[in-house]
Amino acid sequence: MINFPIMKRLSSNLTFTRSVRLLPIAAAIVLAGCSSMAPEYERSNSSVANEWQFEAIEKTVEDTQGLSSQQALDIPWKDFIKDERLEQVIDLALSSNRSLRETIADVESARATYRIQRSDLFPDVNVSLSGDRTKYSTGEIDTTYEAQAGFSSYELDLFGKNRSLSEAEMETYLASSETAKAAKISLIGEVANAWLTLAADSNLLSLAEETASNAKQAMDITNKRLSYGVDSRIDVASAETIYYNARSDIASYKTQVEQDKNALRLLVGEKFDDSLLAYTLPADSYGGSDSLVTDVPAGVSSDVLLVRPDVLSAEHDLKSANANIGAARAAFFPTISLTATGGLASSVLSDIFSGGASSIWSIAPSISLPIFDGGENKANLAYSEAQQQKYLAAYEYAIQSAFTEVADALARRATIRDQLDAEDALVEASTRSYELSLARYENGVDSFQTALESQRTMYSAKQSLITTRQAELSNRLTLYKVLGGGLAHTEGEAK
Known part of the structure; x- marks a missing residue:
């Protein structure tokens, strides 16, 4: 807007404008009276069961109810992780x-964007000090000094457009904050799983090396018995099969161990001492897992899912879309802008600051009413409403996905x-x-094929047990994560 000051020339060669004060009180009243045209937000009633409905899952929940009165989201990850080495690796990550x-x-970035948008709710106040000295053809010298404060092109938010846009950016910021919390929780789980995978693969490597050593001994015995004419070449060939199979596994597991280290280094993002790594899983089948991670009680209500960071992020996105509808609706209404200044003027600079100056003011309001825009406002409103439906579906899907993840983790935990x-x-x-059949073979009571089959069965069973131990630990990590675990530690960090 163009500022048109009203000037008056006095006999003392002082040019100034007389005024009333700037209108800060009126502007404050207008600001306080702003209202939003966004639809009232109501949390969606997603079509997800309130309880975990499977009998096996319910039994698992009952078995763990006495473990703790806490839920997963109340347990900081440093209380959940019990191994100091793993805790240090996660801290580094x-x-x-x-x-x-x-x-x-x-x-x-989202927080800064919100602050930028929020600044539109307030006028930009500027202060200026100027002086003008003019000599006329008559020889007169006219001197004027002015000190002014004011704002320009400030939009009065009568219909809540700027407030809705500010709210939309605030919700976007909150969504990104929750996303950061979810990313932290996810990273904790990824690092822990990578650490355990390295331990499991190292276990499998040790098992393959042990099996190859035992197979080598059996192969040497068979070769000696062949030289005595007791065994046939088929027995030697059979002994060689498990030996070379174990050697092949050794090469494969060595590769996996190195790849596991590389994956862990990538997750951590910096070098760390190898002493922080694990090269074996707990020896016993179930209780040993407690030395690494806590067994978290699941609770019985699915309401816990509503405070998961990823679900809250989806809800904030929905609220942001809801606020954008208010901004789109407000665009149909008039826009009122205001330019105003006020200050002091004097022929002597010191008079401005000592009280000897005269007051000046300028005010220039304007109003803009949309009449024809080619359907732009209607299209913007339709777009905002469609986006709101999109984020509503995304929010409901986030809840359904969370429920499925927990149900899957509980189903695995139950078995x-x-x-x-x-x-x-x-x-x-x-x-x-294997021990009995090998002893019988060495004493000539049984064939080598029986001992060989027993050795293969034992090798396969030990491999499966290591893999299942890892799966049990991974299941604990997964259940902790999908129930919002770690939230107590990450709360307030992404600000």
């Missing part, structure tokens, strides 16, 4: 992981103990079978 840094930078017990017993039985 939280401070150095590049992907997490990128996410946190997005949060800071993993039985599987571990069975595989423990299988390893014990197959080991006894």
Whole structure:
């Protein structure tokens, strides 16, 4: 807007404008009276069951109710992780992981964008001091000094457009903040799983090396018996099969161990000492897991999912879309802008600051009413409403996905103990079978094929047990994560 000051020339060669004060009180009243045209937000009633409905899952929940009165989201990750080495590795990852840094930078960007948008709710106040000295053809010298304060082109938010836009940016910022929390929780789980995968693959490597050593001994015995004419070449060839199979596994597991280290280094984002790594899983089938991670009680209500960071992020996106509808609706109404200044003028500069100056003012309001825009406002409103429906569906899907993740984790938890017990017993039985059949073979009572088959069964059973131990630990990590675990520690960090 163009500022048109009203000037008056006095006999003392002082040019100034007389005025009333600037209108800060009136502007404040207008600001306080702003209202939003956004639809009232109501949390969606998603079509997800309120309880975990499966019998096996319910039994698992009952079995863990006495463990703790806390839920997963109340347990900081440092209380959940019990191994000091793993805790140190996770700490390093939280401070150095590049992907997490990128996410946190997005949060800071969203916060700055919100602050930029919010600034439209307030006028830009400027202060100026100017002087003018003019000599006329008559020889007169006219001097004028002015000190002014005012704002220009300030839009009075009568229909809440700027307030709705500010609210939309605030919700976007909150969504990014929740996304950062979810990223931290996810990173904790990824690092822990990578650490455990390295331990499991190292276990498998040790098992393959042990099996190759035992197979080599059996192969040497068979070769000696062949030289005595007791065994045939088929027995030697059979002994060689498990030996070379174990050697092949050794090469494969060595590769996997190195790749596991590389994956862990990438997640951590910086170098760390190898002493922080694990090269074996707990020896016993179930209780040993407690030395690494806590067994978290699941609780019985699915309401806990509503405070998961990823679900809250989706809800904030929905609220942002809701606020954008208010801004689109407000665009149909008139826009009122105001330019105003006020200050003091004097022929002597010192008079401005000593009270000897005269007051000046200028005010220039304007109003703009949309009449024809080619359907732009209607299209913007339709777009905002469609976006709101999109984010509503995304929010409901986030809740459904969260429910499915928890149900899947609980379903695995309900059966993993039985599987571990069975595989423990299988390893014990197959080991006894191998030892007995090998002794019978060495004493000439049984054929080498029986001992060979027992050795293969034992090797396979031990491999399965290691894999299942890892799966049990991974299941604990997964259940902790999908129930919002770690939130107590990450709360307030992404600000």
